[in-house]
Amino acid sequence: MKAKLLWLAFLTLLFPYRTIAQKSYSIQHITIQTRWIKDVSTSNALNDYPRPHMIRANWMNLNGLWDYAITAKDAAKPVDFDGQILVPYPLESALSGVKKALLPNQNLWYKRSFEKPPLKAGERLKLNFGAVDYEATVFVNGTEVGKHEGGYFEFSFDITSALKNGSNEIAVKVFDPTDQGVGQHGKQVLNPANIYYTPTSGIWQTVWLETVSVNAVINLVITPDIDKSLLNLAVNQDDKIDTQVEATAYEKGKKVADWHNGHILIPNAHLWSPSDPFLYDLIVRVKKNGKVVDEVNSYFGMRKIGIGKDEKGLDRIMLNNKPYYNLGTLDQGFWPEGLYTAPTDEALSFDIKAIKAMGFNTIRKHIKVEPARWYYWADKLGMLVWQDMVNPNQGLPEGSKAAFERGCKQELAQLHNYPCITTWVLFNEKWGQYDQKRLTDWIKETDPSRILNGHSGELLYVNEQLRSPSPDAYVDADMTDVHAYPDPMMSIKQPGKAQVCGEFGGIGVFIPDHQWLTGNAWGYIQEKPAALKAKYTVMQQHLQLFQQEGLSGSIYTQPFDVEGEQNGLMTYDREVIKIPFAELRRIHSKLNPDVNSPSWMANLGDVAAQDADLTEPGLKYSVMLDDYIKGNRDAAFLKKMAMMATQAGDKPGAVLAGNAYIASLKLPLSDEDIQNISQFTKSTKDPGFALMQNDADAFKKVIGDRQFTVNMMNMIFKGELEPMLNSSESPDWNAIEVKAKTYGAAGEEIFLRAKTVALYNKQDWSNYVTTANQYLTKYGKNISEQEQTTFQQAINQHK
Template sequence: MKHKTKIVLLTAWLGGVLSHFAYAQQDWKIQPVQMQSRWAKNVKPANAHQEYPRPQLQRKTWTNLNGLWDYVITKKEDQRPNSFTGKILVPYPIESALSGVKKALMPDEYLWYKKILAKPILKLGERVMLNFGAVDWQATVFVNGKEIGEHQGGYTAFSFDITDLLRSGNNELMVRVFDPTDQGIGPHGKQVLDPGNIYYTPSSGIWQTVWLETVPKDYIESLIITPDIDKSLVKVKVNAAGNNDVALTVGGRTVTGKANSVIKIPITSVKLWTPDDPYLYDLKVTMGKDVIQSYFGMRKVSIGKDSKGFDRIMLNNKYTYNLGTLDQGFWPDGLYTAPTDEALAFDIKAIKAMGFNTIRKHIKIEPARWYYHADKIGMMVWQDFVDPNQRLPEGAKEEFEKEAKETMDQLHNYPSITSWVVFNEGWGRYDQERLTKWAKNYDPDRLVNGHSGELLYIDGKPREEVQNPYPSSDMTDVHSYPNPMNPPLQAGKVRVLGEFGGVGVPVPGHQWDDEKGWGYVQVYPKELEGKYDGMVKQLKQLEEEGLSGSIYTQPFDVEGEENGLMTYDREIIKIPLTRLREIHSQMISLKSDGFKLNPKFRIAENIDANDTDERYPELLAAFEKGKRDSVFLRRLTLMAIRKSDQPNATKVGAAYITGLKDLYTKESLLFIKQITRTSKDTGFTLFLNSKTKVNEVLGKNAAESKIRGIIGQEEVKPYMEGTNANPDWDEITKKVEAKYGDLGLEKVYGAQMVWYLDKKDWVNFGKYYALYYQTAIARSEYHINNISWHVFLYITDPKVLDIAVKTTQYNVETFAKNDPNGIDTYANLLYKAGRKEEAIEWEEKAVKLSKDEKVFVEILEKMRADKPTWSGQ
């Protein structure tokens, strides 16, 4: 009977779990996104990055916590939440489509996560470690309501011992995240709150695996593994709390020693790690009851002379040209987080299949498994530090140095990493010589590139002249766009080209931003192969003159940057693979087993080199015959605009908008805004009739601004053009008011204001300034401070002055809180309107903010002396 009861209870429990699992599956879905990679469709809450996340310190007793967590976003001043908004899929950042949320986290907000977890069954003395691969940027962790610890740094792993806070049964784990991105003191890489062409969407919150691990009372905290091929040995230091006995096993041979001391393991018949043959040794480490699996590669990186006397990059004492590409590690669906582990490895496999032997990992630190794949596949890595906030606010330098040290500690053991890059293109640079020396001393077994691209050339012209750009560096390094060039020759330093290329080729249907894709130079698809081959031939000539390495920008498109050799979704390769390998074989040999192509590896489809705007008549004919898929319509609309065919742009655009399932997403409305050029466009009617809904998505006054711009273009501008223009303003006003009401009047009043300002007709200027700003104060299309200054100088009408005071007050409170010029204008208008005491108070603020600017001091003295401050007085 007891056994039957257990079975019933187990069945009920299992049924509940399965029911909850089914509910959880339904509670998540990938959010709409411009494009998806091929791996996104495989992502489910049950399989989100289930691989062991730390291959060089691997235990059997672990529990993956990835999957659905509760989440909520609160204001920073709010208390710890009791209720949550919904589910988020960990480990995908909240801004990503794969998180199931796709919301931005603002600098004045907290992101909260909650997970219910069971206490593991522990043996006597065992501890429970809670591990995070990375959380961007500041993470505070609570277990059952009690704070267990905090970690700052968006790219490095951290752990907490949570044993003493766990109770039998279920436990509540909460994580609070603060991520100001580029508004804070922490390194943020290419993430910014307002992304453009060379900066991208932020990744906030948990973006790498979270897991539990049970460990013995005395456990291994970390390993430091350093190969020495010249002495045929590997040095291993086992970091632990006590000096316990440890045993290290390699290839069936065991060497013993003590924790926290360097143990040397002889390696007989050394097999070297190279991209041609990336051989890895298995390492087993035993310390009491703690047993972990690890690995290492035997390789050496150094500088040496070649037969011509050039300083060269040496791999295992042999000159090895570093033929590399600039990998940024972004994904359209996961942003900082690859959809799957297969996808994570794909990028390295694809880059090697193309014929590169080096990746410059650009101002991002990847998950541990990325470096494991690089080790296993055989790819040399130049690892950038994540540069400090470029504005260097107080505390940014200290945070940068702390995170740089954590980065070097965390990545020390990976044989693939051959060089550290301290700074990039002057971004946040400071104390360059000191930091370069520090990095070199901290890790003397790798090369240090103190500053990649401090000398930056565009079309052969330097961005700025820099004195002594390479102090204490192992390399001289320039960036040159688009064509390659050699950096300066300096004794004892290797010469490398840290970035070049950036040739943009948009691929229709595979674009993040089909409205404004970008590259340093744009070419047609059929021109890319020849241009790239020419660049590599230049590299060969530069190598003969002493160049040791080069980094092409870049392997994959990233958001608005369309200068990748493959598209952002990894679906289209822009130069056929066989031809690309042929081009690269001019620089390095691709005949070894390490570079052989796996016939089962699918890289991408070849680009259609003839798929350009020259197909416009063909595509337009297909539209007329009824072709209506959304990608096609979107492309054809933009093509019609580029061809200045507005009637067809209007017609095709209307078909595209009609076919949209959800008009009111940010992506949909931004595109509709872009293609809406006339009042006949469907988007114009949409924005006119749904202003509130549009503004909720695109921001305050976005709809009004678009509508007003078109009204001005069609109804006002034609009458103002030409040297003999003489608009009939009464007729224009009547016509526009009849068609568009108050919003149309606002546009006409603004145009009249500017018209009379140009004519220096101050009476009419004042009249229409007042009419315009009675309604447009919160959505002015003119620079409030500049236009209002003329009111102060030339207008005496009390009613106009009163409106100008209210308008400049709004400007100061909204846009110019710390701008002495805006405050000075407001103060002068107050003074002219007869509000002397307020005027003096505000002018004192202008003086203080401007650090006693002479003109503001003189104005303040006139105010105190009751003298006019306006023109001619």
């Protein structure tokens, strides 16, 4: 997805951070939440076995309350901790009980204790982490047992030698610079806005202990071959000496065959597909001296993916040797209360069920690696997955390429066994693109069992305008992939490659009372609820025409709203479906005829959501405006009226209601009052500005220092700088600077930003270089890597 490159003012940050320590656990306030939040408690936080491809019976879940502390980056382990945090929900999330930011100059510490389990001769105790973002150093009883870098990948340490009898302490030190570091960070940024979101720091997947043999299985490598009726299986162990490995495949409880010479024969294989997601069971045992010392339960699906020609000679994506249109949607995996972490396993599976109930057969998992159980549910429910590599830091600072390639290697290995994953996606829209041919060839050589989308959106069109050319687009990839917003396009034809539209859509439709940000509804285009179905249907009809010409797949942006992006088919809280499920299946049936089969919905259970209210927003707003005229000044009414005015397109009414709402508030202000004032106040001329200026400390405690500054910058720009800029073709920058600096640091920052952007857009390079250097030197850390790179490149070119 692509946002406008240069914004004159910052958008308001999406996430309110507290700075007051929480000594005991409680879920923190958020504007909206999903139905599953009520099922989360300190005793049942994600208690399912976290690794479905290697299930063992003897394990201990360490999810639950840990102690936490935030320290300076160079500080030692703290003696006193700040409070309790619910693992595995990230620090910034409401479910963590903390909801604080972690800055690049800080460390996050965790600690908890556990009782040493009994260990027999030849047994070891392993400490396993699903994922910790970004760098984790792990200590047991004060001894460092290991260190891991990479926020999306599982890791384990043998902690046996650090144990003592009785109680033992685990401590974890986390460093996470988010977009200010060299590592992969996806859509997480310290200053979230439009298509970038709230960070996830620290432990965000399950932590568990496991008693294993010294000869235990480390991992399985499972690769189906339907053409030869074989399952290729590699079993890797800690120590193979004097051991024998047995593996047996089962079909519905009945033995199929045993493992011999690296494979299992699967005669008359029951093939896996979205319409029939059949899974075989697999049991692997390690024996020593005739005794089983390790046993893991696993599963597999028999399926094949590739590129081949259809009966017309067109190159198509082929599933199980037949053309299969990949009708997909762009799923980003964010949650209001948990951010990267779903509140429950039921919630995790719901997203896939809902997408399948919409009639899609493909998910593009966008710039994120999910927990193992997400892929298990995709396998079990039947959903093709295009899996993105998590992009490098877009500015490609020193060290970022090495970090990216380490991450790609881990991702390919960690996700290899899931039949749902059919397609790897290397790059997205030139975000940190480099060495594309070499990396494309490397991935194809590493995993020849899947197809590779070497660059999704290498050619990107917004409103039919190409953003930038690519002379060697899609080099060595298995497909050509165009992004086109809002309307879909046909990608270019290259011999031997399938053609796909890797992103399109992004239709913004906001639903009152179901918004993360009530004052913002970002989308590539805006529609009212009643108009969405027609617009979406026309887009799908164009895809049908493209499919006749050779299009093999398409990815709609997106299934769910995410924070300030309100362009999902469902709201962020998963409560409202903007086009009814049955209608979406009907629309999609032309490209995915499997939705007409009774089996399509058979294993989804009850996928429930409210249908959107299609009443013309202007009519509903008119009723509210009439109530306002009659004297209704209830605060909740005024807040909703401001939102409805925005949807109805009545900007003066939105300002009227928002200002009236702020005027109705009583002192002292609650946290919710402060958050609402921060969202409704747009200008220095609004009544909320004086409240924020006069009680800055209170606002900073609730929304955080940086968000407070960004809000003030936006208001100063709107109320003071913008009128002065618009008054003349040649702005008086000296007068503008004097006015801006009366507002202190926030005024100076927005002045330098406004001048930098204005000179850049005007291409006044003689004045730009000095101003942009000043801006980047003082405030560069506050902007996205993409903007930093753009500004710096212009400086380098014209200095």
